[in-house]
Amino acid sequence: MGREEQIEEREVLDSIFPEEITDISDTEYRIAVKLNPPGDEDGDEELEPPTLILHVRYPEAYPDEAPILDLSPPANAPLHPRFSVSADKEHLMKGLEDTVQENIGMAMVFTLVTTLTELAEQLMTDRKEAVERVREEALQAAEREENKKFHGTPVTPETFLKWRDDFVREMEEQRQREEEERVAELKKAKIKEAPKLTGRQLWERGLIGKVDDEEDEPPSEQVEKLKVAAA
Incomplete structure (x- = not known):
């Protein structure tokens, strides 16, 4: 079988x-x-x-x-x-x-x-x-390790106060820098700006004749006199 x-x-x-x-x-x-x-x-x-x-x-x-x-x-x-x-x-x-x-x-x-x-x-x-x-x-x-880079410090009363103090200090420092830069720019602008003399100031310096007479003359004649005076 x-x-x-x-x-x-x-x-x-x-x-x-x-x-x-x-x-x-x-x-x-x-x-x-x-x-x-x-x-x-x-x-x-x-x-x-x-x-x-x-x-x-x-x-x-x-x-x-x-x-x-x-x-x-x-x-x-x-x-x-x-x-x-x-x-x-x-x-x-x-x-x-x-x-x-x-x-x-x-x-x-x-x-x-x-x-x-x-x-x-x-x-x-x-x-x-x-x-x-x-x-x-x-x-x-690996992903958890990477995500740790984007996790901030937990907010506590202490960390908030520290952040606030740092923020106020940074803002004040920035304001002072901006103010100093503004003042420096104004000083540069004043130095570069040429002084403008009035007719009287020019006459007092002996560059032109009497003010009243000269002011009636055309600008071109005044310029010619300035050239002669300068020569």
Whole structure:
């Protein structure tokens, strides 16, 4: 009875895994299980998906007795950052124990392959999420540090009084500076402004004749006299 069920299961598996299954003997074979890891922004989706090999050997009483199982990586398999058959083998094999016990008396290899795939892909998902959590925590920490630059000192009566005194002092200093600058500008303007002499002042200095006579003369004649006097 056991051998008939083994042959029947093997035929079914050959239709499900036509390229993945390889016979070793009449009661032993291996199945290449290709995983579908979650992609992320680090570019892991561009890596070759990891594959593991499930070795199956039927004991004489299978399926009333558990199959003999083993896991191994393919030859020359590239390393994947989220999965390693050698490192994860113990966890995966332990994860298959409940499935084996639940299916004693029935053909179970397809169920075992499904469970194995789910376990391995969940491992990769958990590791991806762990990396993302670490990255997110690092970003949040950096953001908190950046936000500290924009947080002022908490306002208390003491800090307000200090701010008010500083503000009043700064305003007074600014007023004094502006007043000093205004006075300095006025002084410069007075220095640059040429003095304007009246007719009497010009006569007293001997630059022109009598004021009354000169004031009646046209400006051009007065200018000529000024030139002569200057000469």
